[in-house]
Amino acid sequence: MDVSQLLDDLNDKQRDVVAAPLQNMLVLAGAGSGKTRVLVQRIAWLMKVEHASPHSILAVTFTNKAAAEMRSRVEQVAGGNVHGMWIGTFHGLAHRLLRMHFQEAKLPQSFQVLDSDDQLRLVKRIIRSLNLDEKRWPAKQMQWYINGKKDEGLRPKHIDPQFDETEEVFVKVYKAYQDACDRAGLVDFAELLLRAHELWLHNPELLAHYQQRFRHVLVDEFQDTNAIQYAWLTLLGQSKSKVMIVGDDDQSIYGWRGARIENIQRFLTDFENAQTIRLEQNYRSTANILNAANKLIANNNNRLGKELWTEDDAGEKISIYTAFNEIDEARFIAGRIDEWRTNNGSLDDVAILYRSNAQSRLLEEALIQARLPYRIYGGLRFFERQEIKDALAYLRLINNRDDDAAFERVINTPTRGIGNTTLALVRDAARSLKLTMWQTCQQMLAQEQLKGRSAKVILQFIQLIDQLEDDAANLDLDQQANFVIQHSGLKAMYQAEKGERAQARIENLNELVTACQTYEMEPELEEEQTKLTGFLTHAALESGESQADEYEPAVQLMTMHSAKGLEFPLVFIAGLEEGMFPSQQSVEEIGRLEEERRLCYVGMTRAMEKLYLCHAESRRLYGQEKFHPPSRFLKELPDECVEDIRMRNQVSKPSTTGRFSNTITLETFENTGFKLGQSVVHQKFGEGVVLNYEGSGAQSRIQVNFTDVGSKWLVVAYANLKAV
Numbered sequence: 001m002d003v004s005q006l007l008d009d010l011n012d013k014q015r016d017v018v019a020a021p022l023q024n025m026l027v028l029a030g031a032g033s034g035k036t037r038v039l040v041q042r043i044a045w046l047m048k049v050e051h052a053s054p055h056s057i058l059a060v061t062f063t064n065k066a067a068a069e070m071r072s073r074v075e076q077v078a079g080g081n082v083h084g085m086w087i088g089t090f091h092g093l094a095h096r097l098l099r100m101h102f103q104e105a106k107l108p109q110s111f112q113v114l115d116s117d118d119q120l121r122l123v124k125r126i127i128r129s130l131n132l133d134e135k136r137w138p139a140k141q142m143q144w145y146i147n148g149k150k151d152e153g154l155r156p157k158h159i160d161p162q163f164d165e166t167e168e169v170f171v172k173v174y175k176a177y178q179d180a181c182d183r184a185g186l187v188d189f190a191e192l193l194l195r196a197h198e199l200w201l202h203n204p205e206l207l208a209h210y211q212q213r214f215r216h217v218l219v220d221e222f223q224d225t226n227a228i229q230y231a232w233l234t235l236l237g238q239s240k241s242k243v244m245i246v247g248d249d250d251q252s253i254y255g256w257r258g259a260r261i262e263n264i265q266r267f268l269t270d271f272e273n274a275q276t277i278r279l280e281q282n283y284r285s286t287a288n289i290l291n292a293a294n295k296l297i298a299n300n301n302n303r304l305g306k307e308l309w310t311e312d313d314a315g316e317k318i319s320i321y322t323a324f325n326e327i328d329e330a331r332f333i334a335g336r337i338d339e340w341r342t343n344n345g346s347l348d349d350v351a352i353l354y355r356s357n358a359q360s361r362l363l364e365e366a367l368i369q370a371r372l373p374y375r376i377y378g379g380l381r382f383f384e385r386q387e388i389k390d391a392l393a394y395l396r397l398i399n400n401r402d403d404d405a406a407f408e409r410v411i412n413t414p415t416r417g418i419g420n421t422t423l424a425l426v427r428d429a430a431r432s433l434k435l436t437m438w439q440t441c442q443q444m445l446a447q448e449q450l451k452g453r454s455a456k457v458i459l460q461f462i463q464l465i466d467q468l469e470d471d472a473a474n475l476d477l478d479q480q481a482n483f484v485i486q487h488s489g490l491k492a493m494y495q496a497e498k499g500e501r502a503q504a505r506i507e508n509l510n511e512l513v514t515a516c517q518t519y520e521m522e523p524e525l526e527e528e529q530t531k532l533t534g535f536l537t538h539a540a541l542e543s544g545e546s547q548a549d550e551y552e553p554a555v556q557l558m559t560m561h562s563a564k565g566l567e568f569p570l571v572f573i574a575g576l577e578e579g580m581f582p583s584q585q586s587v588e589e590i591g592r593l594e595e596e597r598r599l600c601y602v603g604m605t606r607a608m609e610k611l612y613l614c615h616a617e618s619r620r621l622y623g624q625e626k627f628h629p630p631s632r633f634l635k636e637l638p639d640e641c642v643e644d645i646r647m648r649n650q651v652s653k654p655s656t657t658g659r660f661s662n663t664i665t666l667e668t669f670e671n672t673g674f675k676l677g678q679s680v681v682h683q684k685f686g687e688g689v690v691l692n693y694e695g696s697g698a699q700s701r702i703q704v705n706f707t708d709v710g711s712k713w714l715v716v717a718y719a720n721l722k723a724v
């Protein structure tokens with residue numbers, strides 16, 4: 001691309017940014033206004049027009065994926081070699097600095113990065129070594145505390161507990177933990193940032209070198225930077241370097257993790273002569289989607305204030321689907337996606353967004369049934385999640401004591417103090433005796449080959465499993481699962497860990513109970529196996545099935561948090577109910593409620609062409625039927641942008657499958673010339689039976705259960721169905 005082309009395809013405001021003189025700049029703009037795009041073009045401009053060497057450019061984004069994308073876009077636009085340019089996340093860049101300057105950072109050359117699970121384990125060890133009661137001082141809470149302090153740039157010596165005894169303990173653990181890390185050459189995620197900051201702060205020549213080098217600093221998604229990231233940037237800003245930040249205060253969704261929206265305003269005072277440029281034209285979404293999102297976010301206070309408009313057509317209205325229950329919601333979504341595919345839409349263009357990870361299970365199930373390949377973005381599929389595998393392993397062991405994989409998984413989860421040496425001993429014995437782990441344990445106990453403490457804990461474990469089976473023998477499957485989750489100690493273990501991840505794990509365990517409750521075994525299998533066996537098989541199959549290959553087009557499932565910065569032609573948001581979204585905890589606190597609303601704004605503005613917002617009238621949660629009212633966010637949307645696709649004056653009819661909620665208007669239905677239960681024939685799909693109908697005029701859709709290909713939603717106007 002030559003220089004003149006660099007400014008083509010940009011509006012005036014965007015051009016002002018890309019071609020601005022060298023200066024500190026804040027680009028403040030709403031979703032889809034081209035922030036990321038101008039940031040990339042600006043880099044190309046700096047190289048081509050300002051003759052900046054790639055070496056002098058530092059670009060920061062929020063995820064590794066975004067960084068990879070930015071690099072390839074810069075290569076495309078700037079044409080060719082961007083070798084020497086630093087593009088990455090704050091964490092990635094900090095890591096790089098520490099590797100290059102390990103000595104100045106006072107780290108051994110071979111220092112290791114500690115991931116979150118390893119960190120937790122180490123914190124646990126520290127708590128024990130200090131003879132603290134683990135129940136009173138949960139490791140997860142300590143971990144949260146330590147990371148929070150690091151994110152604020154605070155070392156133990158900076159914290160004054162002021163006679164607060166609890167905090168005194170926290171600081172003591174923090175200090176002991178840090179000493180242990182330093183001795184072992186371990187660096188946790190938060191430490192990467194803090195160390196990188198200290199590296200520059202304590203080594204003025206090094207800082208001067210980088211200030212000299214990185215003349216051009218560009219940061220995307222700036223609204224979600226935390227205190228230490230901001231401090232690090234400020235060090236670069238104190239030189240000739242010019243810093244351009246782009247962000248949107250309305251999309252700040254990581255406040256709960258220490259992100260500070262105020263950093264946007266601080267930037268204007270801390271960075272010399274910083275200019276603010278606002279982009280106001282949105283290029284992503286149709287007018288209906290954009291106007292609705294604008295209206296929604298206007299309900300927040302303390303905004304920096306931005307207006308967004310589009311030249312785009314009104315487009316289709318946003319569809320609000322009122323599902324009868326959560327199963328209906330999932331099937332509706334799968335049905336619409338199937339229809340999209342039938343009409344030659346690519347599955348890569350479709351995203352399903354939700355508030356919490358546990359919601360994915362039902363959606364996954366519906367997609368599997370509809371044979372729609374999917375991918376979970378930034379996370380694991382439901383049955384592959386750690387806590388679910390833990391719980392299933394207990395159930396498997398109850399079902400079959402000889403399941404060695406299950407045995408290995410839970411023998412020490414939660415921790416029972418069975419040492420690796422003991423386990424190795426049992427493993428060896430099992431191998432030579434050609435017995436399973438369970439059988440070997442029993443034999444070794446009987447022959448007194450296990451002694452002392454090891455013998456005691458293994459015996460207790462064996463008794464626990466036997467007891468769990470006995471106690472749960474007469475319970476229904478869901479109660480059985482619930483019983484096992486409670487009494488195995490799994491629930492308590494996860495409850496003791498504080499923080500969002502632990503919360504998500506508990507939600508997933510609860511969702512597993514719901515899955516057991518709604519699991520229906522195929523009648524022909526009932527004679528051959530128990531319901532538990534049936535369910536375990538189902539879980540095993542689901543965890544391996546329908547996994548989309550890397551390059552196969554697939555529906556993307558993700559939380560709204562991980563959807564940041566992305567865009568899709570067709571977007572579904574599921575579970576828009578009070579208590580789900582906004583979440584129960586957030587409705588009591590105005591600050592958190594506003595963050596939820598921003599999250600909804602982020603979700604809605606991912607959609608380019610069509611947006612579906614779904615809520616269920618009843619939802620089974622934690623094994624209980626809940627009747628949540630529709631989310632307040634739905635009520636905040638302007639009438640003219642939305643359509644309700646559940647009909648008024650409806651008549652409920654049980655469907656032939658018995659599992660769908662069917663609400664149809666008989667009158668309109670009859671206008672199509674088809675009746676419920678009628679046999680029809682379709683040119684491609686063959687013969688089928690009419691199950692359901694919705695919409696009117698050109699939008700009318702009909703659901704037909706085809707003998708060969710199963711149920712499909714078709715647009716009546718194009719389906720060319722014939723009665724038989």
Ligand SMILES: Nc1ncnc2c1ncn2[C@@H]1O[C@H](COP(=O)(O)OP(=O)(O)OP(=O)(O)O)[C@@H](O)[C@H]1O
Pocket residue numbers: 009010011014029030031032033034035036037038248251282283284564565566567605
């Ligand atoms: N001037 C333009 N002409 C045509 N398309 C544009 C223009 N500017 C941006 N776009 C397109 O609009 C879409 C949104 O742009 P981009 O992702 O850069 O927005 P953003 O402000 O970074 O959004 P978000 O806040 O969600 O991160 C992209 O598909 C981009 O290519």
Ligand SMILES: [Mg+2]
Pocket residue numbers: 035036037220565
């Ligand atoms: Mg962006």
